Amino acid sequence: MEIRESDLPGVGKKFAGETAAGEKIVIVIQHDGTRELYRFGEDPDRPEGITELTDGEAHQIGAVLSGAYFQPVSEDAVLEVMQGLHLRWFPVTPASFFAGHSIGELQIRSRTGVSVIAIIRGQRRHLPNPSPEEVLEAGDTVVALGTVEQMERLLSLTDVPGPGGS
């Protein structure tokens, strides 16, 4: 989806995009951090407001939308959060470099620059912001945030199966 950004002087910034299903969505971020969500119905000039979120609420909902808590596809998946910043899901296989080690032991951040922002364990247990002591198990899905280069550095360290590079 192409997202067009524009200024609204005195109000904030506007982000407009059209989904694959042809629905036009607009998000306005006001200077005080308030987010307004709109979708366009019948009138192309006047959208229907969906809701208004505080800065904190927007972060929470953003994390849910980005799949930090629950990601239906367990395949290796990449999402471009912003230009150059990627969110990636790594499945931990029994043969994986990750399995049986803690995040701290693996020194993921200092060696690659990638941050592990959540671990998805089984259907129900999600560990957002895991501590360095957290041991990764086979069957986990690791949610990591970083640039393309950082992700490639991580991939070069591992024998994670899946499409090489991104």
Added chain:
Amino acid sequence: MGPENALRDLAIIFAVLFLAAAVARRLSQSVVPFYIAAGVALQPLIREPEIVQVFALLGVGVLLFVIGLEFSLAFLTRNAGPLIRAGLWDLGINYGLGLAAGLAIGLPWLAACFFAGAFYITSSVIVAKSIMDEGLAANAETPAALGILVFEDLSIALFLAVMAGVAAAGSVTLAPIASGIARSVAFAGGLLLLAHVGRRPLGRWLRRADDEHLVIFLFFWLIAAAAAAHALELSEAVGAFLAGLVVAETDEKPRVERILVPYQQLFAALFFVAFGLMIDLGELRSVWALGLGLALLGLVGKVLAGWVIGWRQGMRAATRLRLGFLLAPRGEFSIVVVGAAVALAVPAAERLPALVAIYVLALSLVGPLLVSHGDPLIRVLTRVTFDSRTAGS
């Protein structure tokens, strides 16, 4: 005059302001007309109207500073072409109508020029509030309206700078206009150069300063700039606007905005009250019908401008009308212009406050009402001017 009188007066003023703000909130209207009405109603109760003058001066300073802060040079340069075309249509139609109306009601040339400025200029404060409260941020007419406001901010700053020179010279001739423009460009250039040279140390200092220190610095900076502009025979409003423009170029803009909002709300309230207090009640009674007629003309002017600008930008009929309605409210800037005319002792300027008070009161109430409840009117107007099917294409 003793401190007990000052305290007594301020207590009464804030009590009435509190009620005015409560009523405005209850009716979900802008506070502007209610604060002005509060000032008018307070006249018999206040023994020392001078005590609010200093606050009112600070109100102009902080208002213009915040407008400068939110003014985006990047936005202006990115959209220069369409923005200037739209702004010139608005300026031509509304300043032209204002000038004609001013002369028609018997104002001398110079006073008519000031009146036209007050007639033309839309209230950024009220429009921004309408957009947030009514959830118009994603509407098709909103970017055009905000672009026009950016143009108006700049044109009124230049207008005040030029007119201060013209009023000092006493006549509308080329020399004071040219010197006003030259002095304001030199002043703005000097300030921006200073800001550019000192940007890194300033940015570093702003980052490290705690909120308490920052507030004192900001008030020093905006008042010093206003005083310098005043000394150069530019309007103090121009100085404060440019001071805000300089801070807008630093990374600390969001924090500065957050810190200044309460001061803006407080001092702007006193600024509107001070305007209400200076209005002559007898004059008010004799010009109210004229003021309402001018307000109708002011509404027609903005709707016409919205229609032409929207038509040129390919908007549908209903959206063009909405653009006009959104731009209709007048407020703080009209009062600043009148205040400047009175302060500069422009001949016949004493007729302006009451007239513009009625004008601002009417349009600051009717404008937002048309935005929130104008749909039936828009349907009628689009049916009258166009067949609804062609309007919808």
